[in-house]
Amino acid sequence: MERRRNKRIIKRLAVDFGTDDLKHTGITNDVSKTGLFIKTSKIYSPGSILKINLLIPDNGSTTFTGRVVRTYKHPPYLSLAKNGVGVEVDCKEKTFLTYVTGMKG
Secondary structure, three states: OOOOOOOOEEOOOEEEEEOOOOOEEEEEEEEEOOEEEEEOOOOOOOOOEEEEEEEEOOOEEEEEEEEEEEEEOOOHHHOOOOOEEEEEEOOOOHHHHHHHHHOOO
16 A cells, blocks of 8 residues: 555656755655655765755756655665665755656656
8 A cells, every 4th residue: 555645756866965065966766746765875864954956857956955754774785775865855946846747657
């Protein structure tokens, strides 16, 4: 049974993120209107507020904030496992919402 409110769409987009500045990089694994999963080796604790700059093809980029809701950090010997953070966004940024709404998945 699906518990998510919004359908997640598999999408690989470049992101820069951090708590104060955009000093870390990652790639989205999936995106929805209310959240995204960032594949990265830099893990923040649940509850952390992140500033996120998302590269949107043909539209430049958009910056917004999100709250870490889950983290995945696997041991090095499981290098194929996805490390990263699940982020919930309350994004009112029109470029992001238009892009996500228009995605097919």
